[in-house]
Amino acid sequence: MSKVRVLAGTRKGAFLLESDGKRKTWTVSGPHFAGWEVYHLKGSPADPSRIYVSQSSGWFGQQIQRSSDGGKTWEAAGNAFVYEGTPGTHQWYDGTPHPWEFKRVWHLEPSLTDPDTVYAGVEDAALFRSTDSGASWQELSGLRNHSTGSRWQPGAGGMCLHTVLQDPSDANRLYVAISAAGAFRTDDGGASWTPINRGLRSEYIPDPNAEIGHCVHRIALHPARPDVLFMQKHWDVMRSEDRGANWTEVSGNLPTDFGFAMAVHAHQPDTVYVLPIKSDSEHFPPDGKLRVYRTRSGGNEWEPLTAGLPQQDCYVNVLRGAMAVDALDSCGVYFGTTGGQVYASADSGDTWAPIVRDLPAVLSVEVQTIP
Amino acid sequence: MIRVVLPYHLRTLAGVADEVELPLDGAVTLRAVLDALETRYPPLVGTLRDHSTGRRRPFIRFFACQQDLSHDPLDALLPLPVLTAAEPLLIIGAIAGG
Numbered sequence: 001m002s003k004v005r006v007l008a009g010t011r012k013g014a015f016l017l018e019s020d021g022k023r024k025t026w027t028v029s030g031p032h033f034a035g036w037e038v039y040h041l042k043g044s045p046a047d048p049s050r051i052y053v054s055q056s057s058g059w060f061g062q063q064i065q066r067s068s069d070g071g072k073t074w075e076a077a078g079n080a081f082v083y084e085g086t087p088g089t090h091q092w093y094d095g096t097p098h099p100w101e102f103k104r105v106w107h108l109e110p111s112l113t114d115p116d117t118v119y120a121g122v123e124d125a126a127l128f129r130s131t132d133s134g135a136s137w138q139e140l141s142g143l144r145n146h147s148t149g150s151r152w153q154p155g156a157g158g159m160c161l162h163t164v165l166q167d168p169s170d171a172n173r174l175y176v177a178i179s180a181a182g183a184f185r186t187d188d189g190g191a192s193w194t195p196i197n198r199g200l201r202s203e204y205i206p207d208p209n210a211e212i213g214h215c216v217h218r219i220a221l222h223p224a225r226p227d228v229l230f231m232q233k234h235w236d237v238m239r240s241e242d243r244g245a246n247w248t249e250v251s252g253n254l255p256t257d258f259g260f261a262m263a264v265h266a267h268q269p270d271t272v273y274v275l276p277i278k279s280d281s282e283h284f285p286p287d288g289k290l291r292v293y294r295t296r297s298g299g300n301e302w303e304p305l306t307a308g309l310p311q312q313d314c315y316v317n318v319l320r321g322a323m324a325v326d327a328l329d330s331c332g333v334y335f336g337t338t339g340g341q342v343y344a345s346a347d348s349g350d351t352w353a354p355i356v357r358d359l360p361a362v363l364s365v366e367v368q369t370i371p
Numbered sequence: 372m373i374r375v376v377l378p379y380h381l382r383t384l385a386g387v388a389d390e391v392e393l394p395l396d397g398a399v400t401l402r403a404v405l406d407a408l409e410t411r412y413p414p415l416v417g418t419l420r421d422h423s424t425g426r427r428r429p430f431i432r433f434f435a436c437q438q439d440l441s442h443d444p445l446d447a448l449l450p451l452p453v454l455t456a457a458e459p460l461l462i463i464g465a466i467a468g469g
Contacts, residue, residue: 035379035380036380057380058430059378059380059428059430059431059464059465060380060381060384060418060419060428060431060464061417061418061421061428062417063384063414063418076384076413076414079414079416079417079422080416080417080422081422082422082423083423102422102423
């Protein structure tokens with residue numbers, strides 16, 4: 001029988017939550033790397049036993065951990081993320097040039113086909129790749145050296161490359177998202193990059209056609225239809241039919257224009273989940289009600305999913321990396337909160353229950369479906 | 372021999388339970404101690420000194436014999452009681468945040 005493993009990265013370590021295919025009872029393992037921030041951990045689609053972890057600390061810097069036995073044991077991998085060449089500058093908050101400085105790994109994206117290859121999205125924004133199980137890292141510097149790079153500015157959370165997507169139909173095509181530069185695509189394996197932000201509307205940017213400067217919070221795709229992208233942005237939910245070349249707003253009847261997390265149903269490419277948050281100023285669910293919203297039509301028409309979720313006095317946040325789906329026949333949907341809860345739905349979002357309630361603030365949630 | 376006390380999280384990372392003893396003798400500098408630590412415990416590379424610049428990470432401090440050595444040149448000799456192993460070199464995570 002299939003098994004599900006939920007990987008939760010938190011402010012104070014990593015937790016592994018496991019269940020059988022029924023997803024009724026769960027075992028909890030952790031904290032792994034207790035006391036360290038775990039921004040992200042993710043398993044290899046090519047080998048579920050291989051898990052990569054970003055472990056970081058304001059005191060001691062960045063570590064990468066690797067497991068080859070499904071999280072039973074860990075070994076330290078390489079942690080030298082050194083920008084290629086002389087890094088140069090990007091724009092600081094006050095508009096002055098500021099040197100590129102590595103701070104941490106926000107996102108680890110294992111290759112779809114090779115368990116030893118993994119991408120790392122880092123702050124200050126850059127993309128690295130390892131082809132030796134994380135032992136060494138090389139920057140794909142064409143991204144940071146894009147002609148707009150010197151004008152990129154950090155968002156409130158830093159200038160982070162927080163999302164990496166792989167096109168399963170073309171190994172040379174990747175998408176990344178950077179706060180607050182925007183989304184970018186490569187069609188040549190990371191050598192060159194194109195900003196893909198046409199159609200995004202961002203308040204306070206005077207130029208409605210600004211090539212960069214957009215605060216993209218998350219992008220997502222369905223592997224069966226990889227040309228269609230969805231985006232949760234600082235403002236609005238967006239959809240692209242053409243690999244990000246053009247975007248149209250599909251926020252429809254969502255209760256707010258803000259949010260972080262986003263996921264696409266495992267089997268239905270037009271079924272998308274978001275979790276609206278009340279405004280960039282307050283960062284909690286509107287009306288104290290924790291509601292996932294689901295569209296079954298690729299956007300515009302959204303339904304609130306509330307069964308099993310707190311509908312009063314709830315003021316947690318759900319961060320950009322903290323929602324994921326499993327691949328079982330009845331698709332499971334999962335998200336974690338800054339209040340330490342990890343919620344699961346085994347029926348595509350119709351009903352929810354907490355797996356755990358009292359973890360440290362959850363930074364990321366990933367799911368492995370293990371045959 | 373040089374005795375070194377690591378902060379909790381670095382002891383965990385290095386897989387050591389207690390004080391570390393490094394086989395260094397004679398005129399030993401802080402740089403030599405850090406190099407030896409990183410050679411013996413590769414996961415410590417980058418935790419004390421920045422990968423790119425080689426500078427001490429901001430929240431790392433070095434103490435010995437009731438002196439703060441954090442701002443001393445890396446190539447300065449360590450105090451005599453450290454060189455004779457009468458006192459350990461203390462590596463401290465600065466007290467900040469939670």
